Amino acid sequence: xxxxxxxxxxxxxxxxxxxxxxxxxxxxxxxxxxxxxxxxxxxxxxxxxxxxxxxxxxxxxxxxxxxxxxxxxxxxxxxxxxxxxxxxxxxxxxxxxxxxxxxxxxxxxxxxxxxxxxxxxxxxxxxxxxxxxxxxxxxxxxxxxxxxxxxxxxxxxxxxxxxxxxxxxxxxxxxxxxxxxxxxxxxxxxxxxxxxxxxxxxxxxxxxxxxxxxxxxxxxxxxxxxxxxxxxxxxxxxxxxxxxxxxxxxxxxxxxxxxxxxxxxxxxxxxxxxxxxxxxxxxxxxxxxxxxxxxxxxxxxxxxxxxxxxxxxxxxxxxxxxxxxxxxxxxxxxx
Amino acid sequence: xxxxxxxxxxxxxxxxxxxxxxxxxxxxxxxxxxxxxxxxxxxxxxxxxxxxxxxxxxxxxxxxxxxxxxxxxxxxxxxxxxxxxxxxxxxxxxxxxxxxxxxxxxxxxxxxxxxxxxxxxxxxxxxxxxxxxxxxxxxxxxxxxxxxxxxxxxxxxxxxxxxxxxxxxxxxxxxxxxxxxxxxxxxxxxxxxxxxxxxxxxxxxxxxxxxxxxxxxxxxxxxxxxxxxxxxxxxxxxxxxxxxxxxxxxxxxxxxxxxxxxxxxxxxxx
Numbered sequence: 001x002x003x004x005x006x007x008x009x010x011x012x013x014x015x016x017x018x019x020x021x022x023x024x025x026x027x028x029x030x031x032x033x034x035x036x037x038x039x040x041x042x043x044x045x046x047x048x049x050x051x052x053x054x055x056x057x058x059x060x061x062x063x064x065x066x067x068x069x070x071x072x073x074x075x076x077x078x079x080x081x082x083x084x085x086x087x088x089x090x091x092x093x094x095x096x097x098x099x100x101x102x103x104x105x106x107x108x109x110x111x112x113x114x115x116x117x118x119x120x121x122x123x124x125x126x127x128x129x130x131x132x133x134x135x136x137x138x139x140x141x142x143x144x145x146x147x148x149x150x151x152x153x154x155x156x157x158x159x160x161x162x163x164x165x166x167x168x169x170x171x172x173x174x175x176x177x178x179x180x181x182x183x184x185x186x187x188x189x190x191x192x193x194x195x196x197x198x199x200x201x202x203x204x205x206x207x208x209x210x211x212x213x214x215x216x217x218x219x220x221x222x223x224x225x226x227x228x229x230x231x232x233x234x235x236x237x238x239x240x241x242x243x244x245x246x247x248x249x250x251x252x253x254x255x256x257x258x259x260x261x262x263x264x265x266x267x268x269x270x271x272x273x274x275x276x277x278x279x280x281x282x283x284x285x286x287x288x289x290x291x292x293x294x295x296x297x298x299x300x301x302x303x304x305x306x307x308x309x310x311x312x313x314x315x316x317x318x319x320x321x322x323x324x325x326x327x328x329x330x331x332x333x334x335x
Numbered sequence: 336x337x338x339x340x341x342x343x344x345x346x347x348x349x350x351x352x353x354x355x356x357x358x359x360x361x362x363x364x365x366x367x368x369x370x371x372x373x374x375x376x377x378x379x380x381x382x383x384x385x386x387x388x389x390x391x392x393x394x395x396x397x398x399x400x401x402x403x404x405x406x407x408x409x410x411x412x413x414x415x416x417x418x419x420x421x422x423x424x425x426x427x428x429x430x431x432x433x434x435x436x437x438x439x440x441x442x443x444x445x446x447x448x449x450x451x452x453x454x455x456x457x458x459x460x461x462x463x464x465x466x467x468x469x470x471x472x473x474x475x476x477x478x479x480x481x482x483x484x485x486x487x488x489x490x491x492x493x494x495x496x497x498x499x500x501x502x503x504x505x506x507x508x509x510x511x512x513x514x515x516x517x518x519x520x521x522x523x524x525x526x527x528x529x530x531x532x533x534x535x536x537x538x539x540x541x542x543x544x545x546x547x548x549x550x551x552x553x554x555x556x557x558x559x560x561x562x563x564x565x566x567x568x569x570x571x572x573x574x575x576x577x578x579x580x581x582x583x584x585x586x587x588x589x590x591x592x593x594x595x596x597x598x599x600x601x602x603x604x605x
Contacts, residue, residue, distance in 0.1 A: 015500070015501075078468075078478065078480075079477060082472070102500060103480065103481050103497070103499040103500060104499075106464050106465070106468070106480070107468050107478065107480045107481075108468075109465075110432065110436070110464075110465035110466070110467070110468035110469035110472070111468050111469065111471065111472040111478070112472075113432070113433055113465065113469055113560075114433065114436055114437070114468075114469040114470075114472035114473050115472055117433070117560065118433075118560055119431065119433060119559070119560030119561035120432065120433065120465060120469075120560075120561070121561055122432075122462070122463035122464060122465050123462065123463070123464075137564070141462075141569075142460070142461060142462060143460055143462075146568065146569075147566055147567075147568060147569075148566070148567045148568070148569050149563045149565070149566050150563070150564050150565035150566070150567075151561050151562065151563055151564065152561070152562055152564045153560055153561050153562075154559075154560055154561070154562055155560040194477040194508055194509060195477050195479070195506050195507070195508045196506060196507040196508070197504070197505075197506055198494070198504075198505040198506055198507060199504070199505045200502055200503070200504045200505070201502050201503045201504075201505075202501055202502040203501055203502045203503070208501075209500040209501050211500070212500070215600060215603075238603065239595075239600060239601070239603055240602070240603025241603075256519065257483075257498070257517065257518050257519035258498060258519070260518070263459050263462075264371050264372055264459065264518055265518070267462075271598075271600065272595075272598060272600045293598050293600075294573065294575070295591070295594070301579075306575070306577060307572045307573070308572055308573055309573060309575045309577075310573055310575040310576075311575055311576055311577075311578070311591070311594050312575055312576070312577040312578070313577070313578045313580050313587055313591065314577065314578065314579045314580060315578075315579070315580025315584070315587060316580070319584060320580060320584065320587065320588070320591070323584050323585070323588045324588055324591060324592075327588050327592060328592075328601075
């Protein structure tokens with residue numbers, strides 16, 4: 001086989017002491033590339049008391065799991081992570097490093113890029129290998145998804161990127177898969193962060209964070225008021241989804257900024273996106289056009305959202321929302 | 336207290352093009368604006384200045400781009416920044432986030448020291464969000480990303496709330512620090528007529544690669560580690576079905592339910 005050198009690395013995401021499922025998506029990305037280049041696939045885990053969970057990464061596709069374990073890693077500290085990553089990258093010289101485009105990945109990877117002088121591509125939705133040069137081709141949407149750019153990293157390795165959560169499914173768990181766990185020696189790193197962690201206040205929102213949601217029930221100005229908008233939460237609950245919003249709904253104060261979908265909000269890739277009373281400005285479409293299936297409900301037959309919908313319903317968004325909730329409740333035996 | 340705010344001029348979203356041969360964005364002839372997410376960083380800086388009237392505070396808006404990007408710095412001045420700086424040099428052209436961050440960091444060092452550096456979460460054209468954290472690393476100062484609120488600011492430290500997945504985290508860092516606000520933090524003010532006049536009368540100095548002491552190999556295309564090799568224009572429209580619901584809500588809901596079933600989206604509501 002025509003193998004290259006240098007392992008493929010993914011940076012596992014640890015949140016509040018737990019390995020987040022997005023880490024397994026990263027392994028699905030990495031597995032395809034590692035197989036093509038016939039090199040080992042590794043996951044880097046920086047956390048505390050995390051050994052048991054790290055084993056799951058092997059059945060999710062990793063050949064090697066590198067673990068840095070210390071009480072200092074209980075909470076995310078970008079500055080320490082950069083020190084650790086710099087050290088192990090220099091020791092093991094991986095050819096590719098993939099992280100998730102989450103608040104953690106988008107903080108630590110640019111720092112590492114500057115530290116190592118290596119190129120970094122943000123928020124990729126496609127990764128492939130150039131058959132002739134064996135270099136990584138990183139595909140990402142830009143300018144609101146109007147453009148897909150293929151980007152290559154010149155200069156020295158690792159070739160680094162963050163990938164958008166939910167843009168690939170994790171591999172099926174293979175419990176028979178064997179792998180190595182290697183402890184990262186952090187003795188020569190000052191495990192002191194300049195940033196002091198004080199506390200965390202969970203959001204009282206419905207469902208998963210938007211970028212991780214399988215189903216998003218989103219609302220815009222057509223919901224008419226905050227009370228109607230709040231009903232979206234009820235539907236999201238029934239469908240097992242999360243609530244999104246257009247910029248207008250956020251600016252009107254009906255919902256926090258964390259639910260804003262679009263160019264100045266979040267880019268989401270759920271399985272299903274339902275837009276209630278959202279007209280579909282370019283800026284909004286930029287954030288949701290990556291959804292697998294789109295349902296749009298709007299009273300205006302000319303609303304641009306219909307152009308990107310798989311199912312468009314021309315009608316009163318609040319009325320249809322209420323009826324849909326009632327029917328689903330009835331089916332569930334709640335009424 | 337000295338504050339630097341990094342701002343970027345971006346093309347007004349819907350009119351941008353990319354040169355398919357070079358892979359570089361074509362900005363000529365397209366209307367420009369100050370990156371909407373940078374406005375929150377500018378606003379945050381001005382609020383800090385206003386909230387500590389007894390401490391002398393100076394805000395410098397720094398931008399990088401072609402000569403016409405001067406407008407971005409001027410806009411920040413018209414909002415209330417004390418001065419604007421433009422980093423402009425043909426050799427900066429084609430900079431990726433690494434080269435951009437290196438250039439900005441060098442300029443900040445040259446113009447500094449600053450107690451606080453702020454930038455927007457990301458620009459609406461490139462949408463990478465990488466320049467802020469990378470610049471902080473070049474400056475070797477702690478970075479607080481996704482900041483939704485400043486809880487406390489003293490001469491030596493800053494305590495902030497960060498908007499992250501699933502909630503809000505409170506953290507504290509010593510100064511100098513790099514702060515990246517999100518939209519949630521504030522509502523940017525509009526420019527007043529007085530502000531516009533002040534901006535018109537204020538000089539925006541231009542710095543070149545030589546002025547900030549950066550070698551040609553470190554900037555622009557030469558200083559970049561990523562290259563756009565191909566560009567495609569995805570089809571964003573979908574050819575979906577459309578139902579008109581007027582007066583027949585029940586029938587519409589039936590269709591909607593069967594569509595959801597077909598797409599396996601009703602597992603949770605059984």
